[in-house]
Amino acid sequence: MTRTAPQQTTIGLIPLVVLATAQFLVVLSTSIVNVALPQIRAGLELSDTGQAWTVNAYVLAFGALLLPGGRAGDVYGLRRVFLLGIGLFALSSLGAALAPTAIVLIACRAVTGIGAALLAPTALALVLTLYSGKEQRGTALGVWGAVSGAGGAAGVLLSGLLTSLFGWRAVFVVMVPFALAVLVATWLLVDADQPRGGSLDVPGTVTVTAGLVALTYGLSGPWPLAVLGLALLGLFVVLQNRAADPLLPARMSVVAVPNVLMALLGAVWLGLFYFLPLYQQHALGYSPLEAGLTQLPLALMVTLSSWVTGKVPGRHVLPVGLLVLAAGLAWLSRTPADGTLPVDLLGPMLLIGTGLGVAFVRLTALSSTGVPAADNGLAGGLVNAARQIGGAIGLSFLTLLPSTGTAFLACAALTLLISALSIRKA
Secondary structure (H helix, E strand, O other): OOOOOOOHHHHOOHHHHHHHHHHHHHHHHHHOOOOOHHHHHHHHOOOHHHHHHHHHHHHHHHHHHHHHHHHHHHHHOHHHHHHHHHHHHHHHHHHHHHOOOHHHHHHHHHHHHHHHHHHHHHHHHHHHHHOOOHHHHHHHHHHHHHHHHHHHHHHHHHHHHHHHHHOOOHHHHOHHHHHHHHHHHHHHHOOOOOOOOOOOOHHHHHHHHHHHHHHHHHHOOOHHHHHHHHHHHHHHHHHHHHOOOOOOOHHHHHHHHHHHHHHHHHHHHHHHHHHHHHHHHHHOOOOHHHHHHOOHHHHHHHHHHHHHHOOOOOOOHHHHHHHHHHHHHHHHOOOOOOOOHHHHHHHHHHHHHHHHHHHHHHHHHHOOOOOOHHHHHHHHHHHHHHHHHHHHHHHHHHOOOOOHHHHHHHHHHHHHHHHHHHHHHO
16 A cells, blocks of 8 residues: 655654654664773673673664564554654663663663664655655755764764763663653654555564574674574575565665665774774774764764755765765875874864765665655665665674774775766666
C-alpha cells in the first residue's frame, strides 16, 4: 500500500527538527563513549575485553539490525517502529547510567544499539515520506546531514566536558531527556502512517543479522568468525532469491552503487573520528576536553556545508566535495607530533568538514532516488547499514596501519577512489 506524503507547507519544519534530533542522538551515542572509556574502566573495573565491548555491543547491535529495523517500519508502520526504538533508546541509556556492573552496562549498550537500529532508518524514512518534493527533500536532507555530521564531533566534545565535570555516568544520562522529548514530540506532531503490510522475512533477518555480527567481530577478533559471517551472508543471498517477500528485494538494486559508496565513506568517517582524538590526546597531549573543543571548527563546517549542499543542484558537487575531503585528510596526515591548532589542524579540519557535509548529504539523497515510497524504511535501513558496517570493516583494517598519519593518508586515498566512482552516479 502506498503512503501519501504531506506537503512541507502543511507540516512545517518542526517534525523535521524532531526527527533530526533522533538521528543526532544515534550518532552521538556512537562517539560520546570513546573519551569517557578510561573513567568507565576505572569505575567498573573493566578488563580490556569489557572496555572493548562497551563500544562493540552498541556498534554490532546497531549495524547488524538496521536492515530488519528499516523493513519492520515498512511492514508495521514507520511511526510505530520509530516510537518503539526511541523508547528502548531512552530506557537503555538510563540503564547504562545506573549500571552497577560491567555486565549490566554492556547489556544496556546492546539494547541501546537495538533501539537505534529501529529508530535511525524509520526516522530517515519518515523524513523522506513527509518531505517528498525535490526542493523540500533537499532542504530536509541538508538538515539531516548537518546534525549527523555534527553528532560525531559533538560526542567527543560532550564526552570530554561531561566526564570532566560530572563523571562518566553523565554521558549516558544526558541522552535520556532528549530521547524522551523526541518520543513525546513525535507522538504529538507526526501522524501515523499506513503500514505496507505483509510479514518480516525471518530467515533473511536471522542470517543477515548473524552474518554481519560475525563478520564485523571476526575482522577484529577470531578470524574464523569472519569466515562464518561471510558464509551466513552468502546464505542470506540464496534465501533472498527464493523468498516470496524478501528482506532485500531485487528492486533495491537501483540504489546499489550509492550504498557501496556510502560504505566506503563510512570507513573514512569512522576512521577520522577514531584516530583524530587519539592523535590529539597521545601525540599533542590534549586533555579530553581540549580534544573535544578543538573539533568545533570541524563540526561547524560539516553543519554549514550540509545545509548549503541540500540547496545546491549539480552533478559535480559530490565528486568535487570528495576531492576537498581527500585534500584535507592528506594535509592532516602530514601534521607533526608537535603541531598546533592554528597552524597544523585548523586548515585540514575546515576542508574535511566541508567535504564530509557534501558527501553525506549527496549520498543519502542518491540512496533513496528511485525507491518506491513503500520501501522508504528499507532504504533508510540500507544506507545506515552501509555506513555503519563499512565503517566497522574499514576501521578493522585502518587499525593495522603503523601510525595515525598513515591512517589519515589511507583515508585520503579511499576518498579519492569514492570521488572517481561517484562521477557517473552523481
